[in-house]
Amino acid sequence: xxxxxxxxxxxxxxxxxxxxxxxxxxxxxxxxxxxxxxxxxxxxxxxxxxxxxxxxxxxxxxxxxxxxxxxxxxxxxxxxxxxxxxxxxxxxxxxxxxxxxxxxxxxxxxxxxxxxxxxxxxxxxxxxxxxxxxxxxxxxxxxxxxxxxxxxxx
Amino acid sequence: xxxxxxxxxxxxxxxxxxxxxxxxxxxxxxxxxxxxxxxxxxxxxxxxxxxxxxxxxxxxxxxxxxxxxxxxxxxxxxxxxxxxxxxxxxxxxxxxxxxxxxxxxxxxxxxxxxxxxxxxxxxxxxxxxxxxxxxxxxxxxxxxxxxxxxxxxxxxxxxxxxxxxxxxxxxxxxxxxxxxxxxxxxxxxxxxxxxxxxxxxxxxxxxxxxxxxxxxxxxxxxxxxxxxxxxxxxxxxxxxxxxxxxxxxxxxxxxxxxxxxxxxxxxxxxxxxxxxxxxxxxxxxxxxxxxxxxxxxxxxxxxxxxxxxxxxxxxxxxxxxxxxxxxxxxxxxxxxxxxxxxxxxxxxxxxxxxxxxxxxxxxxxxxxxxxxxxxxxxxxxxxxxxxxxxxxxxxxxxxxxxxxxxxxxxxxxxxxxxxxxxx
Numbered sequence: 001x002x003x004x005x006x007x008x009x010x011x012x013x014x015x016x017x018x019x020x021x022x023x024x025x026x027x028x029x030x031x032x033x034x035x036x037x038x039x040x041x042x043x044x045x046x047x048x049x050x051x052x053x054x055x056x057x058x059x060x061x062x063x064x065x066x067x068x069x070x071x072x073x074x075x076x077x078x079x080x081x082x083x084x085x086x087x088x089x090x091x092x093x094x095x096x097x098x099x100x101x102x103x104x105x106x107x108x109x110x111x112x113x114x115x116x117x118x119x120x121x122x123x124x125x126x127x128x129x130x131x132x133x134x135x136x137x138x139x140x141x142x143x144x145x146x147x148x149x150x151x152x153x154x
Numbered sequence: 155x156x157x158x159x160x161x162x163x164x165x166x167x168x169x170x171x172x173x174x175x176x177x178x179x180x181x182x183x184x185x186x187x188x189x190x191x192x193x194x195x196x197x198x199x200x201x202x203x204x205x206x207x208x209x210x211x212x213x214x215x216x217x218x219x220x221x222x223x224x225x226x227x228x229x230x231x232x233x234x235x236x237x238x239x240x241x242x243x244x245x246x247x248x249x250x251x252x253x254x255x256x257x258x259x260x261x262x263x264x265x266x267x268x269x270x271x272x273x274x275x276x277x278x279x280x281x282x283x284x285x286x287x288x289x290x291x292x293x294x295x296x297x298x299x300x301x302x303x304x305x306x307x308x309x310x311x312x313x314x315x316x317x318x319x320x321x322x323x324x325x326x327x328x329x330x331x332x333x334x335x336x337x338x339x340x341x342x343x344x345x346x347x348x349x350x351x352x353x354x355x356x357x358x359x360x361x362x363x364x365x366x367x368x369x370x371x372x373x374x375x376x377x378x379x380x381x382x383x384x385x386x387x388x389x390x391x392x393x394x395x396x397x398x399x400x401x402x403x404x405x406x407x408x409x410x411x412x413x414x415x416x417x418x419x420x421x422x423x424x425x426x427x428x429x430x431x432x433x434x435x436x437x438x439x440x441x442x443x444x445x446x447x448x449x450x451x452x453x454x455x456x457x458x459x460x461x462x463x464x465x466x467x468x469x470x471x472x473x474x475x476x477x478x479x480x481x482x483x484x485x486x487x488x489x490x491x492x493x494x495x496x497x498x499x500x501x502x503x504x505x506x507x508x509x510x511x512x513x514x515x516x517x518x519x520x521x522x523x524x525x526x527x528x529x530x531x532x533x534x535x536x537x538x539x540x541x542x543x544x545x546x547x548x549x550x551x552x553x554x555x556x557x558x559x560x561x562x563x564x565x566x567x568x569x570x571x572x573x574x575x576x577x
Contacts, residue, residue, distance in 0.1 A: 014520050014540070018483035019472050053343055056384035063338055063345035088384050089444050091475050093527055100311040100576050104205060104246055105296060105304040106258040106281060 036135040037083050039146040041069070042123045050130075050145035056088045058130070060098060061108045071111040072122055072131040083132050086148040199250030207309045209240035209572035217558040218551035220541070220568050222316055223328070224267040226360035229568070231553055238265040240316055240572050244276070244307055254283045262307050262328075267360045267367055276307060276329050289336040291351075294329050298349055298378055299391035299437040300452055310574040313448060313473050313482050314523060315537040319550050320486040321454040321467035323515075324435070330355045341381070349378040353395075361401065362552050372397040372433065386442045393435040397458055399428040404461075407505055416500040426496075426509065428460035448473040448482070462513045463492025478527040488517045488550065511560075516544035532575040539568040 039055055041047060047069060050058075057063055059071050074080050081092040088095065099110040114122045114131060120139040123129050133139065135147075213220045213229035213236075221228040222239060229236035244262040251257060260277035279293035296304040303325055305311050334351030357370040374395025381388040408423035416422075439452035450471040457464045466489050473482030490513065499506035523537035543549030543563040 012485060014522075015470075015483055015485040018481075018522055053384065057345065060384060062382060062384070063340055085445065090384065091446060093475060093478070093480070093533075094443050094448075096530060097311045097313075100205070100308055101302075101305045103203060104244070104260065104308045104311070104576075106248065106256075106277065106279065106291075109201065 037148045038144045039132045040142040041130045043141045043143050068128050069130045070128045073111040073113045075113045075115040201248040204245040205308045205576045206243040207574050210237050211239040211570040213568045215566040217555040219553040221552045225265050256281050267358050287338050291334040294331050301439040310576050315535050315570045315572050318469040318486040320488040321452050324454040324456045344381040347380040368401040370399045385444045389439045391437040395433045396430045397433045418498040422498045426461040431459040433458045446475040461509050463490050480525045482523045484521040486519045490514050514547045515550050516547040517549050518542050535572050537570045
């Protein structure tokens with residue numbers, strides 16, 4: 001291994017300066033309180049529970065988690081971002097980057113999106129359809145597989 | 155010192171003949187697939203999408219160009235500011251032929267070894283998924299030793315303006331032709347993905363300060379393991395190949411070593427030649443992203459028997475998202491191991507030493523960047539790279555001027571503004 005010389009040490013100092021500045025800046029950013037999000041399926045679906053890990057894998061297209069379930073993303077941006085953050089633990093931008101990587105390496109495509117008005121119909125018409133809703137928008141004849149509050153306790 | 159001996163390890167591209175053969179093969183395959191499935195009455199599911207980068211870079215050096223991939227020129231000595239360093243446009247077509255079979259085709263236009271933006275096929279593969287856990291890929295596929303190697307052209311999917319050259323420059327190509335088997339499974343909370351395959355690669359290498367190109371060929375095999383959960387990805391990759399490379403200058407030197415009255419000259423020429431040379435490639439990377447924080451680190455190692463010496467690269471990146479903004483920083487280093495001189499060369503020692511020195515690219519760099527999401531499909535990025543080649547190093551540059559100070563190179567700044575998008 002070649003020796004570490006002065007410019008590299010200077011680079012390292014500058015790197016940590018940038019890191020510590022970012023850390024300091026992050027202290028000033030407030031995080032809005034999150035409302036509960038529910039992951040739901042049609043009432044007669046065989047699957048009765050979902051862990052946060054399984055839900056994440058399902059909506060990120062990782063592995064063959066549960067082929068009986070077909071994930072549907074939501075069109076409403078605030079709800080989508082809250083779901084990504086609360087369940088998957090990623091920002092919406094990170095999830096978009098993840099799917100760009102999946103798509104352009106031939107691994108798969110992101111879930112289709114449904115709007116608030118279509119959720120009930122999609123759950124009814126598509127066997128195995130799973131999506132997420134805000135706590136005050138629970139569709140009729142649906143079953144909750146996971147709530148974000150429940151997920152936090154796991 | 156003759157820099158034409160010095161093809162940097164990252165300057166490869168499928169040769170023109172190979173590309174033409176590939177285009178023909180791909181056209182025939184596509185027609186055969188479409189005819190077969192249209193006659194069988196099976197509906198073909200089609201997806202057409204694309205990605206790109208519009209970019210401008212300015213490099214402060216007057217004595218060398220900053221280049222990536224297979225580019226023979228870039229910002230710096232050739233022109234102070236350059237839009238061709240990172241600008242890319244790619245289109246992808248996926249045909250779902252059945253529940254278990256699909257065909258993918260990706261064509262990308264970026265500045266290539268021939269100094270134009272002629273599109274290249276970067277992916278053309280038939281994928282068969284006999285079970286949920288097993289996938290077979292046949293055709294042209296992306297090289298995959300590093301975390302972002304498979305999508306290195308899709309800048310939208312990565313945090314930086316471009317992948318750190320110190321590590322990604324070790325990978326000799328974007329694409330390889332062959333057969334790959336992928337096994338997916340799980341291990342505790344981790345999703346596992348094994349990739350193994352046999353591949354053949356044919357490249358053209360651009361000569362520095364010249365319009366000449368030289369062919370490289372490599373036949374080999376690889377095995378990669380990816381562990382992934384929702385927040386973390388770990389990748390371990392190993393590849394072995396037999397590599398052949400020869401330029402006219404290198405051949406002339408080896409000829410002289412063998413023919414002239416130099417004790418051990420023939421043995422030395424044989425030791426330095428890259429003819430079916432054993433090549434080892436190793437990569438280890440980790441990425442962790444949780445809520446708004448991103449941390450990435452990778453290490454790469456490449457060894458080719460012959461006058462290319464062992465190359466090592468590593469970087470660490472840290473970033474944090476603030477809504478649509480993300481400042482990030484990357485510290486990277488490339489270093490070399492191996493002799494600087496060989497006493498067996500006799501009176502040709504200066505030429506042999508110059509050849510050995512040609513693979514010294516030892517460099518440190520610090521990148522400070524800021525990205526902002528413009529829309530869900532477009533991100534604007536600004537990155538400033540401070541680059542310091544080591545003493546007695548060519549850096550990761552090309553087209554060095556005669557007054558490039560090899561013994562004590564200056565540090566330089568590279569500024570890049572780019573718009574990454576998908577469609």
